[in-house]
Amino acid sequence: xxxxxxxxxxxxxxxxxxxxxxxxxxxxxxxxxxxxxxxxxxxxxxxxxxxxxxxxxxxxxxxxxxxxxxxxxxxxxxxxxxxxxxxxxxxxxxxxxxxxxxxxxxxxxxxxxxxxxxxxxxxxxxxxxxxxxxxxxxxxxxxxxxxxxxxxxxxxxxxxxxxxxxxxxxxxxxxxxxxxxxxxxxxxxxxxxxxxxxxxxxxxxxxxxxxxxxxxxxxxxxxxxxxxxxxxxxxxxxxxxxxxxxxxxxxxxxxxxxxxxxxxxxxxxxxxxxxxxxxxxxxxxxxxxxxxxxxxxxxxxxxxxxxxxxxxxxxxxxxxxxxxxxxxxxxxxxxxxxxxxxxxxxxxxxxxxxxxxxxxxxxxxxxxxxxxxxxxxxxxxxxxxxxxxxxxxxxxxxxxxxxxxxxxxxxxxxxxxxxxxxxxxxxxxxxxxxxxxxxxxxxxxxxxxxxxxxxxxxxxxxxxxxxxxxxxxxxxxxxxxxxxxxxxxxxxxxxxxxxxxxxxxxxxxxxxxxxxxxxxxxxxxxxxxxxxxxxxxxxxxxxxxxxxxxxxxxxxxxxxxxxxxxxxxxxxxxxxxxxxxxxxxxxxxxxxxxxxxxxxxxxxxxxxxxxxxxxxxxxxxxxxxxxxxxxxxxxxxxxxxxxxxxxxxxxxxxxxxxxxxxxxxxxxxxxxxxxxxxxxxxxxxxxxxxxxxxxxxxxxxxxxxxxxxxxxxxxxxxxxxxxxx
Amino acid sequence: xxxxxxxxxxxxxxxxxxxxxxxxxxxxxxxxxxxxxxxxxxxxxxxxxxxxxxxxxxxxxxxxxxxxxxxxxxxxxxxxxxxxxxxxxxxxxxxxxxxxxxxxxxxxxxxxxxxxxxxxxxxxxxxxxxxxxxxxxxxxxxxxxxxxxxxxxxxxxxxxxxxxxxxxxxxxxxxxxxxxxxxxxxxxxxxxxxxxxxxxxxxxxxxxxxxxxx
Numbered sequence: 001x002x003x004x005x006x007x008x009x010x011x012x013x014x015x016x017x018x019x020x021x022x023x024x025x026x027x028x029x030x031x032x033x034x035x036x037x038x039x040x041x042x043x044x045x046x047x048x049x050x051x052x053x054x055x056x057x058x059x060x061x062x063x064x065x066x067x068x069x070x071x072x073x074x075x076x077x078x079x080x081x082x083x084x085x086x087x088x089x090x091x092x093x094x095x096x097x098x099x100x101x102x103x104x105x106x107x108x109x110x111x112x113x114x115x116x117x118x119x120x121x122x123x124x125x126x127x128x129x130x131x132x133x134x135x136x137x138x139x140x141x142x143x144x145x146x147x148x149x150x151x152x153x154x155x156x157x158x159x160x161x162x163x164x165x166x167x168x169x170x171x172x173x174x175x176x177x178x179x180x181x182x183x184x185x186x187x188x189x190x191x192x193x194x195x196x197x198x199x200x201x202x203x204x205x206x207x208x209x210x211x212x213x214x215x216x217x218x219x220x221x222x223x224x225x226x227x228x229x230x231x232x233x234x235x236x237x238x239x240x241x242x243x244x245x246x247x248x249x250x251x252x253x254x255x256x257x258x259x260x261x262x263x264x265x266x267x268x269x270x271x272x273x274x275x276x277x278x279x280x281x282x283x284x285x286x287x288x289x290x291x292x293x294x295x296x297x298x299x300x301x302x303x304x305x306x307x308x309x310x311x312x313x314x315x316x317x318x319x320x321x322x323x324x325x326x327x328x329x330x331x332x333x334x335x336x337x338x339x340x341x342x343x344x345x346x347x348x349x350x351x352x353x354x355x356x357x358x359x360x361x362x363x364x365x366x367x368x369x370x371x372x373x374x375x376x377x378x379x380x381x382x383x384x385x386x387x388x389x390x391x392x393x394x395x396x397x398x399x400x401x402x403x404x405x406x407x408x409x410x411x412x413x414x415x416x417x418x419x420x421x422x423x424x425x426x427x428x429x430x431x432x433x434x435x436x437x438x439x440x441x442x443x444x445x446x447x448x449x450x451x452x453x454x455x456x457x458x459x460x461x462x463x464x465x466x467x468x469x470x471x472x473x474x475x476x477x478x479x480x481x482x483x484x485x486x487x488x489x490x491x492x493x494x495x496x497x498x499x500x501x502x503x504x505x506x507x508x509x510x511x512x513x514x515x516x517x518x519x520x521x522x523x524x525x526x527x528x529x530x531x532x533x534x535x536x537x538x539x540x541x542x543x544x545x546x547x548x549x550x551x552x553x554x555x556x557x558x559x560x561x562x563x564x565x566x567x568x569x570x571x572x573x574x575x576x577x578x579x580x581x582x583x584x585x586x587x588x589x590x591x592x593x594x595x596x597x598x599x600x601x602x603x604x605x606x607x608x609x610x611x612x613x614x615x616x617x618x619x620x621x622x623x624x625x626x627x628x629x630x631x632x633x634x635x636x637x638x639x640x641x642x643x644x645x646x647x648x649x650x651x652x653x654x655x656x657x658x659x660x661x662x663x664x665x666x667x668x669x670x671x672x673x674x675x676x677x678x679x680x681x682x683x684x685x686x687x688x689x690x691x692x693x694x695x696x697x698x699x700x701x702x703x704x705x706x707x708x709x710x711x712x713x714x715x716x717x718x719x720x721x722x723x724x725x
Numbered sequence: 726x727x728x729x730x731x732x733x734x735x736x737x738x739x740x741x742x743x744x745x746x747x748x749x750x751x752x753x754x755x756x757x758x759x760x761x762x763x764x765x766x767x768x769x770x771x772x773x774x775x776x777x778x779x780x781x782x783x784x785x786x787x788x789x790x791x792x793x794x795x796x797x798x799x800x801x802x803x804x805x806x807x808x809x810x811x812x813x814x815x816x817x818x819x820x821x822x823x824x825x826x827x828x829x830x831x832x833x834x835x836x837x838x839x840x841x842x843x844x845x846x847x848x849x850x851x852x853x854x855x856x857x858x859x860x861x862x863x864x865x866x867x868x869x870x871x872x873x874x875x876x877x878x879x880x881x882x883x884x885x886x887x888x889x890x891x892x893x894x895x896x897x898x899x900x901x902x903x904x905x906x907x908x909x910x911x912x913x914x915x916x917x918x919x920x921x922x923x924x925x926x927x928x929x930x931x932x933x934x935x936x937x938x939x
Binding site for chain 2: 462471510584
């Protein structure tokens with residue numbers, strides 16, 4: 001497959017897409033699937049067929065028959081083993097891998113593995129099985145299956161979701177602890193590490209609670225027999241750190257005394273190659289428990305032992321694990337250590353071509369921040385890192401009684417300043433509910449009641465149509481995945497429609513709901529935050545009939561745009577670009593639609609602290625302002641496309657630089673505070689000559705005017721500017 | 726973003742309407758980019774795309790506005806009907822309810838647009854043969870009863886997608902060539918007049934006719 005030309009692979013991909021509906025139908029239809037399988041498998045033998053067909057460009061049938069063979073209860077173990085190893089070869093090719101996933105291949109693999117008696121036993125007593133107990137075929141199946149899983153989860157977030165939902169991680173843990181499967185042990189371990197590193201808020205707890213997982217992690221990190229390479233250990237430490245950034249998972253990790261293994265690993269690292277591991281392990285143990293990492297002296301001690309240059313440190317993961325002692329160099333400063341760790345992390349992520357990398361980067365960056373903060377806190381704040389201080393502060397802010405943080409902080413200047421640095425991602429699921437004053441609801445039955453109320457068929461249909469079309473790039477909401485996120489999204493939206501029938505359901509609400517869901521620990525939490533936000537930020541009015549608050553915000557943006565970025569607005573007006581071809585989308589999806597999560601979350605952090613929607617207005621103005629240089633030479637079509645999604649593409653410098661974006665946005669902060677226009681405006685629709693003059697509450701009415709007359713509010717203004725008289 | 730004059734003879738604005746989830750956005754991306762996206766997102770408000778086709782050796786550019794299907798967005802989307810030369814009303818052949826809405830969409834278009842708009846009824850998702858709930862002859866019958874063009878398409882397997890757009894653009898072309906454009910002074914447009922025709926944006930279109938008193 002790899003030798004196929006680019007065009008060819010597009011063709012085969014298209015074929016894959018084209019037939020995927022058929023394929024699903026086939027798989028659902030047992031009889032047909034088995035039929036295909038029997039004929040093909042028995043006629044020529046899988047292995048043979050597989051190697052032959054791998055050369056062919058159209059491998060749709062191949063995929064289907066492999067999947068069907070795994071599903072077929074009558075297929076012999078030998079056949080299944082061959083099917084799995086053929087599949088393993090096939091999915092080395094990424095296009096094939098995607099297509100296989102569409103067929104739900106993880107489920108098939110897990111099901112096949114469960115058919116082997118090793119995987120049926122209790123994980124509590126691992127390591128006792130003897131090779132004799134497994135037939136050669138069974139061993140073959142087990143190994144190929146685990147290899148397939150390792151490959152799949154390493155490359156695809158969809159596969160990871162599948163594996164979690166199919167309870168396949170349990171099988172991997174068994175394989176990892178099983179003596180007879182020593183050949184695939186590393187595959188199994190790396191799968192565990194991958195699953196740990198990439199576990200989102202939803203799966204962190206599930207991962208650590210999966211029987212056997214903790215044991216494996218502990219075993220590898222301790223590595224008492226010196227049998228594992230650094231890369232694997234580092235990955236495992238990473239996994240623990242990520243898991244430790246989730247509250248509930250952290251409890252489990254602490255119960256297992258994982259922080260001791262971490263500390264031991266860090267202490268035993270005695271050379272530069274192991275430095276990275278050591279640094280990460282100490283950070284991770286800090287993330288686990290501030291007390292273990294008494295102060296950064298410990299870290300410096302670690303770095304004292306080794307590493308002659310910081311560049312050497314960065315390269316640790318890229319180079320071979322053959323360890324050589326390097327001359328020592330003066331101790332690195334604490335920050336430098338962390339920077340190196342972060343940089344290595346970023347490098348690793350950049351190599352990963354998966355979707356959602358930025359979100360992950362954020363998450364991975366964050367546990368380190370948490371660790372830094374914890375360390376800083378234990379040292380009495382002497383660690384000069386503003387991030388760390390901020391995190392510690394957030395922790396202390398939300399550790400008290402559940403009260404309104406905004407109110408508690410008086411004018412909130414300090415809190416606002418904190419929010420502008422961004423709330424650490426791992427803390428968002430705790431901080432946001434505080435900011436929305438809905439922490440005390442998490443134990444209530446408000447959500448359950450709303451769920452049980454039920455909504456009309458019409459609303460159900462409307463919601464069902466949208467849930468698979470909301471944040472589809474996020475693994476929680478991927479339609480081909482395990483659908484947990486989708487089920488929750490559906491449940492919360494239905495519950496809200498029942499809770500506030502006057503709002504019901506409007507497209508766009510699913511985006512906000514998804515945003516909360518990504519940042520919530522439970523479905524009910526997401527609901528409470530969503531409902532609180534809709535109330536407190538007047539967003540009910542954004543979605544209710546007539547979309548009044550949406551128009552209000554759009555008009556405010558328009559008005560301020562004319563004032564603050566007149567050149568841009570004139571150009572838009574002169575080219576006849578309809579403002580409602582892009583502004584409503586931004587508002588109605590809460591700046592999540594075209595904005596990368598890293599930026600969207602930060603916008604939301606600030607807004608939730610400020611307690612009003614001004615930040616949306618500022619963000620819209622920032623996009624307009626930052627677009628100025630680019631749109632000036634554009635025509636109507638180009639500008640429309642630019643504002644619809646062009647600006648959000650990579651490397652446009654608009655949304656891919658959150659710091660700059662927020663800086664520009666916050667420059668409009670004071671301007672955005674206006675609620676009404678008190679003075680007589682001097683131009684355009686706001687001028688004395690205009691029929692609408694004297695209208696105080698501009699927003700809604702001007703917009704209605706626009707729709708009634710079909711005129712843009714500032715077309716006159718633009719005209720006048722063009723022809724100075 | 727350099728201004729490129731991508732050479733075309735005529736410019737027509739077209740809108741896509743129909744219930745939520747019938748496949749408007751994917752029909753559009755299939756036509757303009759030859760892409761089909763399984764992970765497509767809900768359209769909020771309106772989305773825009775262009776494409777150029779050849780009709781009788783003339784390059785015809787279509788400016789297509791894809792609209793959100795949900796009732797509450799009607800206030801935004803309605804403004805885009807005005808000044809459109811053509812509209813595609815989509816329904817999903819595997820969902821009867823979306824076909825039943827066609828009449829409402831037709832009424833909505835007629836109320837908010839110029840009378841000579843060319844309207845085509847499009848039964849989408851024709852690849853879902855096993856789940857079909859609306860027969861081809863039902864679609865045809867409705868179309869002929871209301872004087873609409875009719876076609877069944879599949880954005881997924883690309884069947885009839887280009888045909889649908891080509892047909893409606895050709896029809897608009899023939900209609901516009903037969904009589905003066907937009908009721909203004911302009912005669913049948915040529916390259917020079919393209920600039921004027923560009924002003925099919927609802928806003929300008931309207932202000933030109935009404936000559937606002939500001």
